[in-house]
Amino acid sequence: MPTIPPLAEQPELPQRFDMLQAGLDLLDQGITVFDADLKLVAWNQTFLRLLDFPAHLARVGAPFESFIRFNAERGEYGPGDIDSQVEERLAAARDFAPHIRERQRPNGRVLLLRGEPLPHKGFVTLYSDITEQRYIEHLTEHQNTQLEERVRRRTAQLENANANLRRVSEENARNAAALKRSEERLRLINDTIPILLGYVDKDEVYRYANKGYSDWYGHPEGGVTGRDVLDVIGPQVYSQVRDSVEKALSGEQVTYEYQMERDGQTVFARSTLVPEISPEGETLGFFVFSHDITEQKRMQAALVQAQKMEAIGQLTGGLAHDFNNLLTVIIGNLAALQDHRPDDAGVNEFVEPALQSARRGVQLIKRLLTFSRQQPLEPQTVAVGPLIAGLAKLVRRSLPESITISTDLDHADIHALVDPGQLESALLNFALNARDAMPEGGRLHIAARPVELDTDAVAFDVALGRYALIEVADNGCGMDAATLARACEPFFTTKRFGLGSGLGLAMAYGFAKQSGGGIAIHSQPGQGTTVLLVLPLTQADLRPDDAAADLPLVSGGELVLLVEDDPNVRRVVRQQLIDLGYPVIEAENGAQALEMVEQISDIAIVVSDIIMPGGMNGRQLAATVRQRRPDMRLLLISGYSDEAGDPDMSDDLPVLAKPFFREELARALQKAK
Template sequence: MNLSAPPPDTAQRYEMLQAGLDLLDQGLTVFDAGLRLVAWNEPFLRLLDFPAAMAYVGAPFESFIRFNAARGEYGPGDSESQITERIAAAGSFAAHVTERQRPNGRVLLLRGEPLADKGFVTLYSDVTEQRYIENLAEYQNIQLEERVRRRTAQLENANANLTRANTENTRIAAALRRSEERLRLINDTIPILIGYVDANEVYQYANKGYSDWYGHPEGGVTGRGVREVIGEQVYGQVRDSVRRALAGQQVTYEYQMDRLGQTVFARSTLVPEVGPESETLGFFVFSHEITEQKRMQAALVQAQKMEAIGQLTGGLAHDFNNLLTVIIGNLAALQDHRPGDSEVNEFVEPALQSARRGVQLIKRLLTFSRQQPLEPQAVDIGQLIVSLAKLVRRSLPESIAVSTDLPSALHALVDPGQLESALLNFALNARDAMPAGGRLHIAARPVELSTDAAAFDVPPGAYAMIEVVDNGSGMDAATLARVFEPFFTTKRFGLGSGLGLSMAYGFAKQSGGGVLIQSQPGQGTTVLMVLPLTAPEQDSDAPLDDAPLLLGGELVLLVEDEPNVRRVVRQQLIDLGYPVIEAENGAQALEMIEHIPDIAIIVSDIIMPGGIDGRQLAEWVRQHRHPIRILLMSGYADENDDQGTSDLPLLAKPFVRQDLARALQRVNRGKA
């Protein structure tokens, strides 16, 4: 059919109507506002010699004009300009009646009438015979009547076409309404908050997401002021941006707000709408939530801090442990040489204890920064807390009462020294929160975590839970959110490093557990630590004897770049009965190995200047199949081993003579 497909219930009527149109001897076309063919009849194609394939619903007006131009219908001249002129005239269509003589000599009368909603209808009549007999007066009246009759029929046909066009317009309007509904559905579904604010700071539009974001019902934003909708807290953050947008500037900013009991973040872009006179009519708002992005950024910053701490700690550990090696070695030697001198021991023993605390501090810092591996073992939590409670009681004032609730047997797989340090840190923080006195309770119990495992960021399973509770001053939400942040502290300058809780948290995570802190101002604080449960260990073999196995004066090559460390270790080796020669770097050591065949043992530091470190030295000895045993020393146990010497004994600095003796025992037992 030549009309667009009508609804099924009227299809037969449209077919009958089209058949009637095709019986007319006048041509008919109807074009819509977009200059697309809506309706036509067969006489139109016949009178203007158009191929039937050119006529279809939606055929462009331009295609017929170009067809005529191509076959010379418009005479000589620029065909493209003629085409442009005719298309422009059709776009601003006006009623007209005109005649056109076809190349075949036939004369056509064209009458065009605009439609109410743009577009136009055109009738094509073959008036060749009429013009021929116009000079015949007697025939003119008859022909005039015929023309009137035909005109009447044409008008009736035009009215019928107009009716059809109106019906089509109604259908198009319904389609537009459906399109608007779909567009609104899209606007309300996409994860973007969309709004429009006029020059008076009044919302003229807001999608559902925008209304939901600020807690208003759908449609409850339109017609209300910006300050009223978003509240004073947010308005104070965005006021300047709103004013800049109303001044014609596109603005992007971020803000935060309290929503459903949580702090959330959003990023907004304000796009001004500019009128024809360059005035700002208002602006569009496009916002999206960035709370998760902020959380990821905070996690990245935290990771960067941890990386910086790790790099700093790893760099300091070697040098600091070298210093402690000298201090502990000399103090221990003094104590050994003056065992019965109480006056000397009165000064030496506290110094040794402080130096050993320095060793533990370095180990804790390395563990916290993940640069030092833990030494986990099956620890009886109850026994450890009982022992720790004695130290805690001595560290707390009498105004603080300490109580415990411990199981008879509860074992966790942890590093005992790190666990003691973490629990002691919790206790000392509780002390600082109770300056006027209070209660400190330490308890432990086995738990099975399932859905609540997410709170500790651990997988579901069986854990040992340690609980440290005080009734002190507590913490507000802002402080609680930052307690595990490195270097964050609420203590006065010089009284806290801000690393205690961070290190405890790092130890727990590295052990496969987690830490959760619950606190409110004036309500005290509860620290919950969970650690993986384990079975108690069986009794192991007896430790190595402290007495060294002397090898009858085997020669030891000591390789150490620090003179003071080298002097201490040399004296320890001499005290153990070993003759010693020294090298201050790897290059000197290689030269000695090649020229002194009596060297039986090498005791070498790992990190040394000169291009050859301890591991490279050991690898060279192995490759050349020297029958020399090797003992490596290190002030930083996580130094990279890319030479494949990880199976060699490693003695961690600082150490005393008996530690060196036990290490040499292991070396000697590995002798072929």
């Protein structure tokens, strides 16, 4: 057996041990290593600080039991027998299994514990303080201050650690073999922890890099040491970090973020460069501590996207109210002109297309409100074939000429009980995803047919039965198994960073489940993607309301109080009421309306807008009128389709959505309570 040279003949071992241990103590994560006999082999000061252990507990060879018993005696594990608590945790340590879990400290800090067994028994545990990550948006400035303070403390700790390690090396000179084993264990720790560690000298040459650092830049293990920084990280990354490297080599500690392309994806990292200063004040190099923040960046982008969606929703709701008022005036006047000139072909030639366009405007507003979540879901019997046929025309305008669209609706005489706007949004999302998967052109095919699901129901996570099956297929680039497994996850996207929210498929999946159906996706790289959407079949709507619509309207005669702040809308509604035979008096706000109700006993019906100036809205007016004149009938009108009611009001008041036609107003008046 070869003999181990004395430590004096191995001068590189203490120096390398110093560097590794110093780097270990600089980490803001605690580390402990216990051997097969549950004896302490290595630790750092952060471990003692995070878990509030006194320094005298930490020494080479300290038993694992001493730390457990210390925690039990100070109540870390709650009430109970201390010996039982200690034995339970010792048993788990003897049969150590890899684990990752969070732990709430009595001082309110949240620690993430990651434990991994070592090849020759024993285990290494990493303690990370993740409290700040919970409040990252609110505490960013505070964290920067803390980071600067920690760096200052670590610089002092580095000097103290170097002095302590020199004394330890002198004391361990008689045991060079043990020192070598310690070095190997520390290297194993550095290669196991999820931190990118490196050391660069003053000539911008790597002198050390752990396995994680090499993997991050796509180099084999050990393939970084001895190479220039530019050669290792590449010109694209180097252009982002060059200024920070220069600051570190001038003796300044610096933290920065950078991005790079890896495996076709944009990834992000945050690095801290800590200079190594000699006693004479010369900068010898710097340590690199980096970690992956890609998921954090994606979550921040998703949050920004959600905030934009909320802002769009608020803006859309307000615009919809104004547009509905405008459409009320437009439709009311056009309909009145048509009624007064029924036999004038010249007038009708212009009026009829204008009315049709106004009606399409009403449907457009409803779709915008549905998109922004300002309008509730409105399930109704939908003829799937005509809906797809109409959508295909809309999609054609959104796709390049290089993509052909085909449909198969021969068996699409089927109906489903869904919100048509949500169904159109889901199908449109599928089509736009297909477009993105075919940048060079291709084919998009949409088909629908009835199916009977038995064993196939499992794939859609639905009950057995008959369903309407809608198929959207493309021959684009397709997805691999890993991407397909996450396709419907919220905020997951394969699009370039900043170009996709990752919400489209997730929202479509939620709509399908809410409607009693499901989604299944089949895809392979290079073979395209097929999205299958199933919705419960229903019978065609016999539309009994249409039969009621053919009944003659009851003529008016009762005095109506019309309350509307917009004079143009008020004029149109007044004319509709007069045409229906109702005498009308007007008020432009709630206060005026209440005065008229108290002074004019002949008022039989109050027709009021909901949103009005003056401190009293339509619902509040209706509540007051109902208290004072319980016999009076009430009808609310609104430019919103989902006005929020007063919590003290019952929900039995009819609301007529603007814009409306004279016949709709007449029937609403007949139903007014």
